[in-house]
Amino acid sequence: MMKIPFTKMHGLGNSYIYIDGFKHHLQEEDLPIIAKRVSNPYTGIGSDGLILVLPSDEAEVRMRIFNKDGSEAMNCGNGLRCVAKFAYEHQYVTERKFTIQANSGVVDAEVHVNESGQVDSVTVDMGEPILERGEIPMVTVEGSPNDYVISEPFQVMDSKQFVTAVSMGNPHAIFYVDKIEEAPIDTQGPEITSDSRFPESVNVEYVEVVNQQELNFRVWERGSGITQACGTGACASVVASVLNGHMQKGDEVTVHLEGGDLWITWLTNNHVLMRGPATTIAEGEFWIR
Incomplete structure (x- = not known):
């Protein structure tokens, strides 16, 4: 020993x-x-x-x-x-x-x-986010575009969701909910993380937009399950929120995770800062x- x-x-x-x-x-x-x-x-x-x-x-x-x-x-x-x-x-x-x-x-x-x-x-x-579908990676399915994955229809279990996919060096699938406490993290999280559309598995984030400077956030991490926080996931959620028109590039966003707050900025030079x-x-x- x-x-x-x-x-x-x-x-x-x-x-x-x-x-x-x-x-x-x-x-x-x-x-x-x-x-x-x-x-x-x-x-x-x-x-x-x-x-x-x-x-x-x-x-x-x-x-x-x-x-x-x-x-x-x-x-x-x-x-x-x-x-x-x-x-x-x-x-x-x-x-x-x-x-x-x-x-x-x-x-x-x-x-x-x-x-x-x-x-x-x-x-x-944290560097520049990766947005190209094939580099996240996410498999192209029939009817889906070949470039970016922004609010794309995504069937999971018996419900139709809309996914935005981002890589911060590891893959993330972001879904928006009206109330973060009602996010199906423990039921849909394990299904999505092992979905064949993500050949390297994926981290699953549920996000509630509070306002243009705040997000509520929960995560199912691949290999770990529900965790109190995910820094790369918080970064990906801010990038996704800018892509979906909820936030402005260059603005600092407070991400409220179960374990506390992170401050994320997607800079105009395309790099993401996490504090x-x-x-x-x-x-x-x-x-x-």
Whole structure:
């Protein structure tokens, strides 16, 4: 058996177990198993998954994300903010602006430090959204256009919905509802995330437009199910809301998630900025058998 130190962190309740990959090396074949074990709230630590903070040849630091089902994810907005906090507070970076490599690419991060020297919030440039159907990816079905997926009819179970699809390095399907508390997240979410029209699966977001600067939001994440927050999903929901005429490009939008608020701006240069908190919950050690 081997004992590994860990840090549990969360961004708006979206919690992961963070491993310092600068100091500790885990076998590649063990990572999905470890992710499942540490995520289990009854026999493990309890989280939405596992994140490794690693050295990088392309950026100052690298992030690898494993969902609670053991699958590896391409990107995680809440995870990026926590990795930024971890890297700065562990002095793996010295400047407040630096780059982070995820499986989806390299992003720019800026930590905001309080008077005690701790990072309490982080801004991440999430890059440009991907809107082309084939790159999200979403399969073209009979009668659908070949370019963008904006308020497109989408049959799920026994109801007709309208979907807008966006990728932020990982795929998102956004649906609008009149009341967020009535969103069919637990019934339709698992059906949509495994729908054959999304060959790489998809994160499912339900959004209520409050006004031109506010959205209410709930999410079913592929590989994890219902979570308290999803940073990339919040970004995708603002992009979708601009595409559907609910918001203006360049305006900061407050996205109300179950775990708290994120502030998202789809800039006129086409990049998406995400600003929000990152919080350390606990530190400890777990045994790998």
